[in-house]
Amino acid sequence: MIAGFEHPDAGDIRISGRSVIGQAPYRRDVNTVFQAYALFPHMTVAQNVAYGLHERRVARVELRARVAEALAMVQMRRFADRKPSQLSGGQQQRVALARALVNRPAVLLLDEPLAALDRKLREEMQLELKLIQAKLGLTFVFVTHDQAEALSMSDRIAVMRDGRIEQLDDATTIYRAPVSAYVASFVGQQNFFSGVVSAVGGEVQTSYGPISTVSTGLSVGQRVRAAVRPEFVELATGSPPGDTNRVEGRLIGVSHLGEAQQYLVQLGPELSVIARVATPLAPKLQIGESVWCSWRAESVQLFPDDEPIATGSLSAPTTTAIPAQ
Amino acid sequence: MRRAVAPGFALALPAWIWLAAFFVAPVGVVFWYSFGYKPGLFGTHANDVLSLDRYAEVLTPTFFDTFANTLWVGVLGTALCFVVGAPIAYWMALKAPARVKGLLIALVMVPFWTNFLVRTIGWLILLSPEGWLSSLLQDLGFEPLGVLQTRSAVLLGVVYNYLPLMILPLFVAFDRVGDVVREASSDLGGTPLRTFARVTFPLARPGIIVGVLLVYIPLMGDYLTAVVLGGAKGNMVGQMLASQFQTAQNWALGSAMAIMLVLMIVLSIVALGALARLIAIPVRARYRVDLMEEVA
Amino acid sequence: MTAREMARSTGVPAAASAARPGPAVHRHRTPIRHRLLLAWSLVGFAFLFAPIVVIVAYSFNTGRLLVSFEDFGIESYLALFQKQVLSDAVSVSLRAAGLSSLIASGLGTLAGIALARRPGGWTVWFVGILLLVAVTPSIVGAVALLPWFVFLGQDLGFGVFNDGIARLTIGSSLFSVAVVAYLVRARLIGMQANLEEAAADLYSTPLRTLRRVTLPLAMPAILSGFLLSFTFSLDDTIVAAFVQVSGTTPWPVYVLSALRSGLRPEIAALSTGMLLLTLFALLVVAIILKRAGDSTADIAKTMAGGS
Numbered sequence: 001m002i003a004g005f006e007h008p009d010a011g012d013i014r015i016s017g018r019s020v021i022g023q024a025p026y027r028r029d030v031n032t033v034f035q036a037y038a039l040f041p042h043m044t045v046a047q048n049v050a051y052g053l054h055e056r057r058v059a060r061v062e063l064r065a066r067v068a069e070a071l072a073m074v075q076m077r078r079f080a081d082r083k084p085s086q087l088s089g090g091q092q093q094r095v096a097l098a099r100a101l102v103n104r105p106a107v108l109l110l111d112e113p114l115a116a117l118d119r120k121l122r123e124e125m126q127l128e129l130k131l132i133q134a135k136l137g138l139t140f141v142f143v144t145h146d147q148a149e150a151l152s153m154s155d156r157i158a159v160m161r162d163g164r165i166e167q168l169d170d171a172t173t174i175y176r177a178p179v180s181a182y183v184a185s186f187v188g189q190q191n192f193f194s195g196v197v198s199a200v201g202g203e204v205q206t207s208y209g210p211i212s213t214v215s216t217g218l219s220v221g222q223r224v225r226a227a228v229r230p231e232f233v234e235l236a237t238g239s240p241p242g243d244t245n246r247v248e249g250r251l252i253g254v255s256h257l258g259e260a261q262q263y264l265v266q267l268g269p270e271l272s273v274i275a276r277v278a279t280p281l282a283p284k285l286q287i288g289e290s291v292w293c294s295w296r297a298e299s300v301q302l303f304p305d306d307e308p309i310a311t312g313s314l315s316a317p318t319t320t321a322i323p324a325q
Numbered sequence: 326m327r328r329a330v331a332p333g334f335a336l337a338l339p340a341w342i343w344l345a346a347f348f349v350a351p352v353g354v355v356f357w358y359s360f361g362y363k364p365g366l367f368g369t370h371a372n373d374v375l376s377l378d379r380y381a382e383v384l385t386p387t388f389f390d391t392f393a394n395t396l397w398v399g400v401l402g403t404a405l406c407f408v409v410g411a412p413i414a415y416w417m418a419l420k421a422p423a424r425v426k427g428l429l430i431a432l433v434m435v436p437f438w439t440n441f442l443v444r445t446i447g448w449l450i451l452l453s454p455e456g457w458l459s460s461l462l463q464d465l466g467f468e469p470l471g472v473l474q475t476r477s478a479v480l481l482g483v484v485y486n487y488l489p490l491m492i493l494p495l496f497v498a499f500d501r502v503g504d505v506v507r508e509a510s511s512d513l514g515g516t517p518l519r520t521f522a523r524v525t526f527p528l529a530r531p532g533i534i535v536g537v538l539l540v541y542i543p544l545m546g547d548y549l550t551a552v553v554l555g556g557a558k559g560n561m562v563g564q565m566l567a568s569q570f571q572t573a574q575n576w577a578l579g580s581a582m583a584i585m586l587v588l589m590i591v592l593s594i595v596a597l598g599a600l601a602r603l604i605a606i607p608v609r610a611r612y613r614v615d616l617m618e619e620v621a
Numbered sequence: 622m623t624a625r626e627m628a629r630s631t632g633v634p635a636a637a638s639a640a641r642p643g644p645a646v647h648r649h650r651t652p653i654r655h656r657l658l659l660a661w662s663l664v665g666f667a668f669l670f671a672p673i674v675v676i677v678a679y680s681f682n683t684g685r686l687l688v689s690f691e692d693f694g695i696e697s698y699l700a701l702f703q704k705q706v707l708s709d710a711v712s713v714s715l716r717a718a719g720l721s722s723l724i725a726s727g728l729g730t731l732a733g734i735a736l737a738r739r740p741g742g743w744t745v746w747f748v749g750i751l752l753l754v755a756v757t758p759s760i761v762g763a764v765a766l767l768p769w770f771v772f773l774g775q776d777l778g779f780g781v782f783n784d785g786i787a788r789l790t791i792g793s794s795l796f797s798v799a800v801v802a803y804l805v806r807a808r809l810i811g812m813q814a815n816l817e818e819a820a821a822d823l824y825s826t827p828l829r830t831l832r833r834v835t836l837p838l839a840m841p842a843i844l845s846g847f848l849l850s851f852t853f854s855l856d857d858t859i860v861a862a863f864v865q866v867s868g869t870t871p872w873p874v875y876v877l878s879a880l881r882s883g884l885r886p887e888i889a890a891l892s893t894g895m896l897l898l899t900l901f902a903l904l905v906v907a908i909i910l911k912r913a914g915d916s917t918a919d920i921a922k923t924m925a926g927g928s
Contacts, residue, residue, distance in 0.1 A: 003508075003512055004511075005512075007375075011540050024511070025508070025511040025512050026510075026511045026512070026513075026517075026520075027514075027515050028514070028515050031512055031513065032509070032512045034505065034508075034509060034512075035504060037391055038505045038506050038508065038509035039506075039509075040509070040510075040524060041506075041528070042528055043612075044614070046614040046615075047612060047613075047614050048615055049522075049614075050545050050612075050614045051510070051513050051515070052513035052514050053515060054523075054612060055514035055515045056514050056520060057517075060357075063614070064614065064615075064616060067614055069617065071616070077616070080614075080616045099513065100512075100513075103513065103514070130529075151529075252341055253468055334735070334739075334741070335735075336731045336732065336734055336735035336739070337731065337732040337733075337735040337736065337747055338727050339727075339729040339731060339742070340729060340731060340732035340734075340746060340779045340798050341730050341750070342738040342745075343724075343795075344750050344751075344795060344799075345750075345790075345793070347766065347791050347794075347795055348654065348750070348753075348754050348757075348765075348768065348770070348795050349750065351765035351766050351768070352757070352761065352762070352765045353774070354768060354769055355764065355765040355768070360766070370767070370768075380724060387863075400771065405826075409665060409668075410665075412658055412661045412662065412665075413661065413662045414667075415658065416658040416659060416661070416662045418661070418664065420655055420658055421662075426917055430917060430921045431907075432666060432669070432670075433669065433920075434903065435669075435670070435900065436669045436670065436673055438674075438852060438890075438891060438896075438899050438900065438903055439858075439896050439899075440856045440858070440860050440873055440876075440895060440896070440899075441856065441858060442873050442876055442880075443676055443873075443892040443895075443896070444673060444676070445672075445750065445875065446672075446687075446876070446880070446884065446888070446889075446892075447671070447672020447674075447675045447676045447678065448672045449688070449884075450672075450675050450676070450679055450687065451671065451672060451675050452689050453688045455688055455689050456688060457688075457690065484667065485669075485672070485864060486879060488665075488668075488669065489669065494629045494923050496921060497634040497921060498927060517652075517654060519669060520792035523679045538756075541756055542756050542758060543759070545758060546757075546758020546759065546760045546761060547759045547760075548649060548756075548759075548859055549858060549877075552877075553880060559912070563758065565737075565759060566760065566764060567764065567863075570764045570767055570768075570863070571863075576768055577800055579764060580764075583760075583761045583764055583765070586758065586760075586761065587757065587758075587761060590758070601841075607888065615927070
């Protein structure tokens with residue numbers, strides 16, 4: 001819709017303050033990096049990049065200079081005379097980026113541009129995209145299903161559910177203070193406990209004992225979900241000191257994530273808690289051992305129980321990342 | 326190792342022999358006859374004296390006018406087929422709802438697979454001066470239809486008869502272009518017309534060439550349309566050379582006409598291809614992007 | 622799901638950057654050029670069907686002449702069963718088409734397998750001939766066959782070439798051989814050769830591999846090639862008009878001669894009947910190809926004669 005291929009049923013889209021509703025794609029100051037690149041197979045790399053400039057009747061000398069500059073920016077200068085079919089996926093991606101950037105649009109729309117690349121290449125391109133964005137100062141609208149990609153690349157993130165924006169905030173806020181259980185569960189992992197608010201101070205009674213929080217604004221007796229991120233959960237073999245939240249369970253799995261260790265602790269027949277500890281600090285624990293999980297009241301967030309949560313990749317929400325100008 | 330057991334040639338050999346015996350050989354014989362002459366009232370051909378006289382005879386105005394007429398009908402008919410068929414194929418491939426595409430193709434197939442002669446007779450009924458279309462026009466105060474037995478009727482007939490043969494390959498070609506690159510062009514500022522000129526058309530070009538050839542070649546050799554709708558004034562080479570074999574019994578002259586027809590088809594295709602390339606030169610130059618120029 | 626797909630499925634703006642809830646509801650209008658294309662296409666389809674509708678309608682004409690419609694009736698269809706000459710013409714066409722499509726699918730299948738699996742230096746020449754057969758105007762092939770059959774049958778004394786059915790069979794098989802070869806080749810090239818290599822690895826002799834593996838793989842193409850050849854042959858008018866022997870007149874040639882002696886409504890009835898037969902055969906072809914996993918565009922290509 002931003003690019004103009006679909007038409008909204010309601011609402012408005014404004015670019016630089018002007019509404020573009022009813023404006024054809026070819027009149028909009030928006031360029032897109034398509035998911036499947038959509039390079040023109042019958043043109044060389046240079047002709048592909050020059051396409052938008054040709055259509056805007058840019059003079060020959062300037063056109064050449066801008067094409068060369070755009071290709072240099074994505075390090076594809078050497079391949080200018082090749083056809084897209086002679087390029088690898090990553091190279092085609094770069095050409096698609098150069099083809100959009102060369103027009104210096106007000107908004108650059110990236111529709112899951114990195115989805116088809118392998119992980120290493122994807123991370124390289126993420127970094128490069130960020131550098132290019134910083135250098136040009138354009139607005140990038142980056143559509144992705146990869147929440148890590150969204151968090152690492154954006155200035156502002158819009159989490160979308162069923163075509164509506166669930167939350168629009170910077171990455172830190174989205175992660176630390178999600179407005180709904182949906183956002184909380186979609187961005188990063190969460191441990192959820194169902195319970196009933198038992199005290200106005202923010203205590204929640206669950207079937208695994210009371211959980212104290214610092215949340216306000218919920219009334220006593222309301223059914224809620226308490227959410228705790230795995231990295232806030234600490235593990236110990238003995239009951240931890242102080243008045244933190246704590247539950248006891250049995251360690252049923254450990255997985256090595258590289259920079260962190262992830263533990264799976266079973267509390268009861270239906271509930272397990274995930275705890276993540278940075279590798280240098282990770283305790284040595286045996287599978288089957290009885291362990292205590294603890295976390296501070298400040299790291300608990302409460303959401304009304306009737307809100308849905310994102311269940312893995314099945315619900316397929318979309319994250320839109322919008323760097324501020 | 327499998328190659329040694331049964332060379333591919335052996336499997337293709339029966340078809341080879343069949344086509345050699347009933348296509349290459351007879352066409353070769355026609356080629357041979359074209360250098361001969363008609364020996365008398367009752368002979369059909371003789372080759373004891375070889376000459377190019379039959380070709381010279383073909384080039385006299387009596388016969389050559391028909392060749393010129395055929396070329397005119399062939400080029401104009403193919404062009405009209407393209408003008409009429411291309412928007413239909415384009416609409417079917419790129420604008421029609423996806424779920425009706427199969428049905429639309431089936432609908433194009435029906436006339437294609439209706440007997441050529443039968444559908445031409447359909448036009449004969451429609452255009453006949455005694456037919457209902459004519460009486461409708463007369464009721465409205467017009468002259469009765471007099472289009473039959475003219476070159477226009479032949480032109481209408483060939484455009485109709487070869488239209489499905491144009492639409493089908495063009496449909497395949499446009500369908501293959503797809504939406505993605507066309508949206509990319511629009512996104513980069515290409516207006517619909519420019520998107521067609523710079524993306525859709527070049528990508529569909531191989532299919533367009535196939536469609537044009539598929540129509541042009543049989544159209545040039547058309548026989549039935551001219552017989553049914555043309556009459557004397559709408560004469561085409563196919564009809565003329567057929568009559569040399571069937572009524573005039575001058576196989577030598579008929580053979581020369583057949584060879585000349587094939588030659589004319591091949592030469593006109595080469596000429597049109599060269600012309601198309603010539604037109605493409607400035608377009609190519611316009612959109613060439615040579616970065617090295619700027620470096621040097 | 623991409624942003625666009627999602628936007629499509631929900632119909633709510635995905636445009637995060639500046640989408641503000643507002644009362645404005647947008648009705649998107651179809652551009653004029655799309656409507657023009659649609660109108661042009663509808664007129665085009667009407668044009669394509671006009672003469673066919675006319676033929677079918679006039680087949681119910683009870684008048685003596687086809688061209689002037691008098692009254693509605695099915696007399697012309699009854700004539701199909703009463704007039705010996707009409708049923709003879711259909712029977713000649715069916716026999717010639719059956720033989721011709723058998724020959725074409727046999728020769729074409731072998732040639733197609735050879736082209737797909739054992740390409741070599743000979744391929745160029747063979748494809749060249751197939752192409753030549755396909756692009757030579759049929760009138761040229763037709764006039765060439767007439768003296769050739771006379772030469773073979775009368776000068777060399779091969780009696781079979783004086784037989785009407787044999788002449789029609791051969792005449793209409795040539796184009797069909799090229800079509801079947803093309804179809805079989807296209808299907809086999811789309812499949813891996815390693816199935817056959819696996820069979821050979823399992824001690825299958827080349828002949829058994831051909832029978833047990835290659836032929837079943839190519840079967841959809843062979844069947845549709847057979848039916849296409851059948852309909853080609855059934856409709857073949859030009860070649861048949863030249864090579865036919867009096868006494869064995871196929872139905873299109875009968876129609877052609879009726880054109881000179883006066884068209885009666887039963888010609889339209891005959892044509893309608895043959896059209897239904899052809900369409901039925903093509904429906905079978907389409908079903909076979911669809912089952913074999915062809916796309917609509919593939920089927921369109923096949924139906925256009927594989928060109």
